[in-house]
Structures are given as structure tokens and as C-alpha cells.
Amino acid sequence: MTVWMEDVYRQYKPLLFTLAYRMLGSVAEAEDIVQETFLALTQSGVEDIHHLKSYLCKAVTNRCLDTWKSARWKREQYVGEWLPEPLADGSLENDPLQSVLMEESISYGLLVLLENLSPDERAVYVLRTALGYDYRAIAEMLDKSEAGCRKLFSRAQQKLDGAGEGLQVAVQPERSKRLVEQLIAAMSRADAGALVQLLSQDAVLITDGGGKTRAAIHPIRSDQRVVAFLTGVWRKWEKNVQIQVVSINGQPGIVVTAEGQPTRVINVVLNPDEDRIERLYMMINPEKLKHFSL
Template sequence: MTVHMEDVYREYKSLLFSLAYRMTGSVTEAEDIIQDTFLALAGTDIQDIHHVKSYLCKAVTNRCLDLLKSARWKREQYVGEWLPEPMLDASETSDPLQSVIAEEAVSYGLLVLLENLPSTLRAVFVLRTALDYEYSEIAAMLEMTEVNCRKKFSLARKKLAEAGDQAIVPQSNRTSSLVEQLMQAISKSDAMSLIGLLTKDAVFVSDGGGKVRAAIHPIFSDERITAFWMGVWPRWASHATMQIRSINGQDGIAVYSEGQLKMIIQITMNEEEDRIARLYMMVNPDKLAHLQKENG
């Protein structure tokens, strides 16, 4: 049976994007990798490829690993904390192709944790959990033994668990409620309400990329995080509006000013305490650019 490039593209685009996005934490870089992969595929005889899906996943994974090696230095030179690019969910986008891509959302907290994994461990974890590949298939893609593959997956799980299992918890009604209360507390500069939403050891991480003012280092504790927002939000209040949007599989806060998306706020919660454990703020305009077309 003849295989056509257009059919292959339509069938595997969203799956390959999910792989590349989880590996790189960047919508822009993931899209570039997918484009380069299909451009390279156009130069081969696709009829000679027996397992197209595995072939493409291996090609994308290798490109991601190469990118992460070259990106390590850039991220070491990055001004402030590096956070993944947020992504609107399928219900939030009017672009049919992006809707398909966004159907399998990955939590923002998990993306942050994946960023801290060594690249090979990240590849094994993503191929196993997101794409449901068998260990033998992953081992073949990454050119390692199946035993080594199982060890790396186990190590990845251990590191993620140590870093915070709450980041992998799916959206719940309580998460939505916390986001709503967070938006109200920040918008009203209500310090008492805000501090009541946070765990004592809460952590706040912001990413301005050196282009927009943001905290250079993480802020620790409920009191210091509250003090940050009480100092920052009054400068936004006169010209900014907040909306709750569905981002990376759960509700988040989008902040707009003069018709432009300026900030994304996302959380992970501590289910035992029923409070916010991690708070992430993205204000780097380069990492919000891909969302501007879906503005409002």
C-alpha cells in the first residue's frame, strides 16, 4: 500500500509534538523540531520505512536530545529562572491543528520537574508514560539495553517523586477553586486571603528572561510570596485585567494589558494541606508570543 507524506503528517503531527514539547518544554522549539523532522523525511523513500511511528519518534527524540545538549549552555547563561512555555488547552484555542495537539495536555508542574531530569532519563520517562512504548522499543530507539532502560525509568520516577508528586496530580475541582481564590486575592491586594491559600513552605518561581522584571531567584515561604505580590500587583492594577484560562490541563490565570497577554500564573497544590505549594509566573514575552494569537 502506498503511503503519502500528507497522511503521515496528519496522523503523527500531534503525537510528535507531544513528545517534543515534553522533552524541550518549549512550544516554539517543539514545532521547529517537528518541521525539521518532516523535511528530513521528505528526502527519504517513505515506502522503505517499515515502522513509520517508531522511526519518527526516534528521529524526534534524537533531535530533542541534540537540542538539549546545545541548550544547556544557553540556559546556564539565562537571566533568572528558566520555566517551560505554557500552552493553552484544546478548549481554549480556535486553531483546529492546535486543538488536536492540545488534547493531551501535560501539567505545568510536571514540565518543570521534567526540566530537572537528565535528558536521557527524560526521554525514557516521556516515551514510556506519554507514548506508552514498551521498554524494548525505547531501548531500541535510544540504543541501550532493555535492562538499562528499565533502570533509567525507575530512576526518573524516583527523582520526580522526590521533587514533588503533587506536580503530577490532575486537575480537580479544588484546584479550580484555589485558582479562583488566588485571582481574587491578588487582584484585590488581599494579603490575609493570599497567605491563607499558600502552604508555609510554598515556593514561587518567575521567568522574565531578563526582558521583563521578575524575581531572579525562587521566593520561599508564604509570607515572602505574599509580600512580593503586595508590592508588585498595585503597579499592574490600573491597566491590567485577569482571566481564568485552561492551561496545561488545569485552570490558570492570564493577565492582559492593552490587549496583550502579559503574564501567565499557574499552580500546583498540596492535596494534604489543600493549599498552593508551587506558584509559577511567566512574563517572558518570548515565551508568551505563541499565545498572543489566541488572546482574549
Template sequence: MTSNRTTLEVEQLYREYKPLLASIAYRMLGSMSEAEDAVQDVFVAVSNLGGIDIKHPKAYLVKMVTNRILNMMKAAPRKRENYPGQWLPEPVIEFDSEDEPQGRVLRRERLGYALLVLLQTCTPPERAVFVLRESLGYDYADIAVMLDKSEAACRKIYSRAAAKIGQRPRSENEAALDASIDRFVQSFAQAIDTGRFETFIQLLTEDAVMLSDGGGIVRAALNPIEGRDRIAAFFEGIAGKGSLTGQLHHVWISGQRGLLLLRKDKPPVAFALEPDDNFDSIRAVYLVSNPEKLTRIKGEKELSRK
């Protein structure tokens, strides 16, 4: 009887906390498949322990998954060093469906693909402290307990992470950020539809950068493309070869607006944009065409590929 009750308790914890724990792991790892593995490992451990008899299961599970992620991230640099070309996080792509709990968490907590890319420039401890502080609102005392560090050390780690990631919009500026991204995405969509990129290119900063991830499976730029003129030449070149021909859809990419190009007999391509600190220009374009990273496309429309 106790075993059955324990199983039910673990299943209830899994249903209640899986979306949250997966979103935390995804922020830190940049891979949803690895994030789900981390969450699964945590609940296997909980099941082996016979459940958790504590008053605050959320904090306990967050600590468990954070420590599991930190262990997993020790191997990440070696994987990235051997990756062909630029490594970009795995995008979680959704049409406008509100049915997916993972997508709701990412949108509600305003992750955004651009922030996910920036998080990958941080060390594992910096990512952990930043996510726990910014996304979940934990105070430094709680974070210190979770990471077995002093409160002062956690403050310093957060400061280093924030310096790398740069300015983030305050709550009162979020509407302006959303409006800017919508405008940029609409301009990019029009450029792809018409093959005329002049107007979109003028939205880029002079030192804008484009990162392209084909994973060595499909052709992609192996190195960053830097500067407005070089990015313009890149898009005009691939458009001329027909690489941008297909069905273009406005989608959510890891919680922010972006574009998904569905192509006949070719892998899809996801596009995300990063605004500058003033939200009036684009400082980075992210292009993911690695088919192994484009398996998480939620919604009915993507099933109609032809």
C-alpha cells in the first residue's frame, strides 16, 4: 500500500513540476532533449528514494535538477569544441497554440531565444545563478543553499553573468520590446517573401552579427557573418539560389516571436532576431537549419508540409 501511494505521489509531483523543471534545465543547457533527460533523472532518483517527505517540494526539486544540470554541463564544452561550425541552442518552436505547457512557461517567463543564446556565453555556475535569480525570483540566500556557496559568492556570480548578458528590459519596457520584435520579424518576413532585403538590412546595426547552425548536416556559414553589408550579401545570395523558397510562418521560438520556413523536400529553417538595448535596431540574427534541432515544432499547421 505504501509503495502504491509513493508511486502516486511521485507521479503527481512529475505532472505538477515537470514543465517548470524542464524550462529551468532548458535555459541552462540550451537543449530540450538534454533538459528532459535531466528532469527524468531527477524523478528516477526521487522514485528510488521513495518520494520526498518535505513541506516545500518545489525548492527541493529545483535544487535537485540544478545540481544534475551542473554535472551535465561539465561535458558540454567538449561537445561544443567538436561541433561543426556555430553551435546554437535548440529552438522550441510553436504556432499560436496555447495547449503546450512548456510553451506557456517559456512565454510567461519571457525567456526568448536571444537570451538563451546569450546564456550560453556564461559559465555553468553563472547560468545557474542567473536563471534561479531572474526567472524564478529566488533570493541570494536560497540560491546559496541550492548551490552550496556563500551568499556573497552568488552575488558576484550573478554580477558576472549580468555583465555578459547585458541590459535586460524592465517590466515597463516589455511592451516596447515586444513591439520592436514584431516590427523586425514583419520586415524580415517581407524581405524573404519578396527577395528584397534593403529595408530589413537598414534595421541592422553596422556591427550586427549573424550566426548560422547547420550542424554539419546542411550547408551553413561555419563562421559568424559580421557587419550589415556582409549579412545583406549572405541573404541575397541564398535567396538567389532558392534556399528561402517555401512556406513562411510566424511562430514562437523559445518564447519570443520568430519565423519558420517550411521547404519542400528540404529541412525547415528557424530565424530569430536580437534587438539592441534601445529596441530600435537588430544586433544579431540567428539561423538554425540543423534538422536534428528542429524536431520540436508544436501546432497543427506544421503537419501540413508539402
């Protein structure tokens, strides 16, 4: 790789990774697509590329759309609930655009909601909200009309509003940290009463084991059932594990490690109208935790 290409790689890799990750919800696939894009760049006539950033974003977006099509059957065959791979913020700390990416952090709750969008809707939404492209630029990237992209964005926003049902999916580090710390304390005491006070009455817990480890196949609904689940798993965790609060996708979450390896990652979504937790997402699929580093 030439010195020029190394500079380009360092400059654009974080941006392209965050684009691919938000498009696919997979760290591994995002990394592969970024590497493939730069490999193709080294084999092309880069001197003819006038707008390198847009060129690279278009290449990554198209690869993500192709990945969506080829992986559709995997989603249909997936065992239990499918959740995006969580991303520890510290894993980006050596990238030059870290501060920019942190300012644009996408909450895990919103990443989950993006799964309700079609590939084209997701592409337009991410390019518009995460990277700030105008509709004309997005239309050129996706080979669509500007009006069509506006319609896709409007449709995406309507789906997200409907799927979110008023959930507070914005990044709220301070509020989340306080509730997460209280959640850990209540679990450590097996204090069902305290746990109920931390959860909304219609709280939902979703686990993703992917058929690789034992997990709830269906969402666990209501505060009482979620509390029963949490107090039950705590008895299994309390020995030979470490539990800590870690910044995940821009806000505090829970990481359970055994012998230095993450075995559970829990993200929370807050209720906008009360100081309680509305959703808990628990990743326990070992395949999706391979790239999770503290």
C-alpha cells in the first residue's frame, strides 16, 4: 500500500466503518466491507476520482445493499430474536475520527429499530442522518431520483416512529448510567422490589443467543417477568464473573465477563415519560461477541 493510500485509509476508515455498521448492525461484516472497498480502490484508477469521500461512501453503501440481499435467508433461518452486534466505544479510541463518531453516536435502541426498515430506506436514513448528505447526493449514490429518496426517508421516519412507540432511543449517558448502576445493585441483592421500581410496567427484555447458547426464543414482557428472569440469571452469574458498566454505542450498558472474555452484553432503552427502563437487549450469542473488545 502506497503512502498516499495509507493516508486515505486512515482518514476515511472510521467514517466508512460507521456507515457500514449502521447499515448492517454487524461489526464483522462492516469491517469486511471496508477492507473490500479499499482493496478495490487500490486496483482502480484513483486519479480519475474527483470526490473521493462520496465515491467511497457510495461503494460501501452498494456493498452493504448486496450483503443485505445475500444474507436475507440467514435472517429467516435465525434461531430466536436477531439483535445487532453491540460496539464498545473504546474499540474506536485509536481512530483519528473518534471524537466525530462519538458526537454522532447512534444508540443501540435506534440500531434495533433500524431493522424495521427496508435496505433502501435504511441506506437513505443513515446517509441523511448520520453522514449529513443532502438528497441530491444520496440520489446520486443510490442511482435514484431525489424525490424518490425524500419519499424513502419519510417512509423510514414513519416506520421508526411507529416501531419505537415513543421510546427514548436518543443517547443519554448520564441518565442511563445512573439507572444501569441501580439495576446492577438491585440484581446483586436479588431485590425484586427495587428492580420493579427501575422498570416500566410494560418493560420488555430481548435476548439473542442465535441458537449457539441458551436464550429466550421470544421477548420477555412485563416488569414482573423481566424481574424474574434477571434475578434468576444473577444466581448463575454471581460466581466467577465480573460485571461492569461500559460505554456501548454511545451510552452506558452492562458487560459480564468470565476469564476476561465477554459473555453477556446488556443495553437499555429508557422510557421518555418516567425515570425507568423500558427495554433491555441482552446479547449472549458468542459469534456476535467475538469482536466486542473493552
